[in-house]
Amino acid sequence: MPLKNEQKYRSWVEVDLDNFSANLREIKRLLGDAVDFMQTVKADAYGHGAIEISHAALRAGARMLGVANADEGIQLRVSGVEAPIVILGPSTLSEIPDMIKYHLTPSVSDAGFARALEKQLAHASRTLSVHVEVDTGMGRGGTMHSEAIDLIRRIKTLPHIILEGLFSHFAASELMTPYNDEQWRLFSGLLADLQRLGIDIPIKHMDNSGAILNSPALKLEMARPGIMTYGIYPSEETKRNATLLPVMSFKTTIVLVKEFPAGYGIGYNRTYITKDKTRVATIPVGYGDGYPFILSNLGEALIRGRRAPVIGRVSMDMCTLDVTHIPDCAVGDEVVLLGRQHDEYISANEIAARAKTISYEVLCALGKRAPRVFLQKGKTDAVEPRLRRIFVPGEEKSIARIDSIIRHCLQTRTRDEGLGDAIYYEMFETLFGKEDRQLELRSSFRYDITISQLPETADQKRRADAYFQLRTHVEYKKTIRSDIFMIGCASDSAQLAALIEDEHCEYRWILGGDDLVIERDFTVEKMRIDGEDIPIIETKKTNRGYEVWCGSDQLKQKINKEVKIEIEILTKKAKGNRTFPVYLLYPTRGLEINFHYEHAGLKNVRAESFFAGRHPQAAIQASKGKSISIKISNEEWVFPTSGVIFIWDV
Numbered sequence: 001m002p003l004k005n006e007q008k009y010r011s012w013v014e015v016d017l018d019n020f021s022a023n024l025r026e027i028k029r030l031l032g033d034a035v036d037f038m039q040t041v042k043a044d045a046y047g048h049g050a051i052e053i054s055h056a057a058l059r060a061g062a063r064m065l066g067v068a069n070a071d072e073g074i075q076l077r078v079s080g081v082e083a084p085i086v087i088l089g090p091s092t093l094s095e096i097p098d099m100i101k102y103h104l105t106p107s108v109s110d111a112g113f114a115r116a117l118e119k120q121l122a123h124a125s126r127t128l129s130v131h132v133e134v135d136t137g138m139g140r141g142g143t144m145h146s147e148a149i150d151l152i153r154r155i156k157t158l159p160h161i162i163l164e165g166l167f168s169h170f171a172a173s174e175l176m177t178p179y180n181d182e183q184w185r186l187f188s189g190l191l192a193d194l195q196r197l198g199i200d201i202p203i204k205h206m207d208n209s210g211a212i213l214n215s216p217a218l219k220l221e222m223a224r225p226g227i228m229t230y231g232i233y234p235s236e237e238t239k240r241n242a243t244l245l246p247v248m249s250f251k252t253t254i255v256l257v258k259e260f261p262a263g264y265g266i267g268y269n270r271t272y273i274t275k276d277k278t279r280v281a282t283i284p285v286g287y288g289d290g291y292p293f294i295l296s297n298l299g300e301a302l303i304r305g306r307r308a309p310v311i312g313r314v315s316m317d318m319c320t321l322d323v324t325h326i327p328d329c330a331v332g333d334e335v336v337l338l339g340r341q342h343d344e345y346i347s348a349n350e351i352a353a354r355a356k357t358i359s360y361e362v363l364c365a366l367g368k369r370a371p372r373v374f375l376q377k378g379k380t381d382a383v384e385p386r387l388r389r390i391f392v393p394g395e396e397k398s399i400a401r402i403d404s405i406i407r408h409c410l411q412t413r414t415r416d417e418g419l420g421d422a423i424y425y426e427m428f429e430t431l432f433g434k435e436d437r438q439l440e441l442r443s444s445f446r447y448d449i450t451i452s453q454l455p456e457t458a459d460q461k462r463r464a465d466a467y468f469q470l471r472t473h474v475e476y477k478k479t480i481r482s483d484i485f486m487i488g489c490a491s492d493s494a495q496l497a498a499l500i501e502d503e504h505c506e507y508r509w510i511l512g513g514d515d516l517v518i519e520r521d522f523t524v525e526k527m528r529i530d531g532e533d534i535p536i537i538e539t540k541k542t543n544r545g546y547e548v549w550c551g552s553d554q555l556k557q558k559i560n561k562e563v564k565i566e567i568e569i570l571t572k573k574a575k576g577n578r579t580f581p582v583y584l585l586y587p588t589r590g591l592e593i594n595f596h597y598e599h600a601g602l603k604n605v606r607a608e609s610f611f612a613g614r615h616p617q618a619a620i621q622a623s624k625g626k627s628i629s630i631k632i633s634n635e636e637w638v639f640p641t642s643g644v645i646f647i648w649d650v
Contacts, residue, residue, distance in 0.1 A: 064222070108133070109135075114161065124503075132155065246339065251339065257281050299337075449582075488507075529552075596626065606628075
């Protein structure tokens with residue numbers, strides 16, 4: 001499908017999301033309703049664009065995503081993916097901090113890595129799920145099947161590691177071979193041994209694309225389809241078992257057409273000499289774009305629905321095609337190197353056969369420098385085109401790094417909204433994030449403060465004269481990372497700073513007053529998540545103040561998902577202090593702050609606001625003698641540290 005003129009690129013990769021979704025429906029038909037699937041998106045989703053493919057797979061029902069390393073997982077987290085992300089290969093010790101920060105699920109193949117992970121999790125007061133990989137005959141990653149039970153037992157003793165999954169990998173599933181049966185026998189035997197020992201591991205997975213197609217009886221809780229989701233059959237013999245549609249096309253345009261006489265050398269080292277008068281088209285694609293050098297004088301492309309042979313050597317940035325038999329072709333014509341044009345089709349398997357490689361390598365390599373254009377419902381503009389890879393900065397916060405991020409963001413936004421959004425998030429991460437945790441973003445923030453006279457009793461008249469009663473209701477949306485939360489109350493700024501540093505501290509307060517006792521005069525009346533009450537499990541006084549801990553086992557199902565949090569606090573405020581500040585510590589999109597003072601007898605109430613961000617324009621509405629409301633649209637971001645100070649006279 002030709003691109004619109006305004007979308008033209010030097011070369012581009014088209015990714016058909018409709019075909020991708022159709023392949024997932026076919027896979028779900030083969031698996032049945034009882035089996036979940038993990039979408040494999042390593043190597044930039046086999047070259048298709050990991051970010052958009054991941055979102056499309058999750059919309060289609062994928063339970064998890066599979067990547068090769070922590071960097072790939074971070075890329076998805078940065079783009080807004082909140083589903084579980086499993087690192088399928090053995091990881092390095094240096095990746096552990098990022099796994100913890102971005103809540104990535106590592107695969108574990110040895111006890112040493114598990115111990116190192118446990119040590120860092122304990123230091124961070126975090127837990128993390130892992131999947132144990134078992135080598136049943138692949139001879140690559142994983143613990144040997146004969147040693148798996150010992151490793152599993154050791155991991156079960158580590159309090160900060162949750163053993164969520166167990167998996168293995170077929171070595172030759174695309175073929176019908178007894179070796180597959182032997183691998184399955186070893187893995188299923190391990191599962192039986194674990195069951196006898198009373199060791200339950202919730203998720204087991206072994207089926208890859210070849211096994212899904214060739215061995216439908218070998219089903220576990222989850223499967224890991226990869227190449228077949230992109231419309232490529234693992235082997236010829238698997239074609240009879242499913243109907244798959246190709247997802248990727250690689251296209252470019254003719255940039256030059258010339259005629260040469262007989263005896264003229266084409267390309268480096270003159271490996272092709274024209275035999276007769278020859279018309280030659282130059283295209284701006286070479287081995288620097290992933291088009292294999294081995295296709296020199298061997299490859300073919302499609303122009304106007306006809307095949308044109310590659311002549312001469314494939315250069316780094318160009319190659320040449322014999323178009324003598326296509327006399328009407330011209331500069332600007334679409335050229336298809338992979339995909340369909342009219343009735344002709346060049347498949348990844350065809351290219352792989354010519355290049356003496358496999359289709360996996362072809363998909364991963366083609367179009368390395370080209371933007372991906374995602375097709376949906378037959379339109380190329382249904383999804384914004386996105387460059388192949390996004391920029392994921394490190395944690396250093398130097399001025400040069402910040403300047404580089406800002407410049408890159410501005411340059412990218414001029415041509416690509418999707419990538420700009422991802423880098424815009426990374427600006428937040430670099431400017432406001434912490435080294436040991438993923439940045440929190442909040443939205444739909446609402447803060448209701450009701451200040452009133454403290455109810456007077458016979459033995460509290462003096463306190464009623466000195467203090468107001470303060471009821472505060474806070475609500476917002478965010479992605480939660482844990483099933484336990486802490487709400488803290490500090491008595492001084494040092495304690496407050498310590499509470500802010502605790503990643504489990506969902507909300508914090510500072511209580512001032514000579515005769516106020518924080519464990520008595522600070523009460524958490526309600527903590528709710530998605531409308532359900534979360535019980536208080538512990539209260540304690542520590543060296544950083546008073547801590548109220550809330551939690552629920554039901555919240556484990558919501559980890560890494562966006563939820564609505566509501567907190568209601570009842571406390572006291574000294575009448576001698578005639579201000580009330582509200583600060584935002586996290587990047588927040590959209591807010592509403594309401595200050596109700598009708599029953600407090602305050603006079604001349606006003607608000608001083610300070611909002612940082614791109615375009616925060618606060619709308620202020622006052623009802624004299626009753627309330628002041630401040631609102632910022634849900635389309636606008638407010639950066640830390642922003643806030644409002646309410647000031648009054650008595």
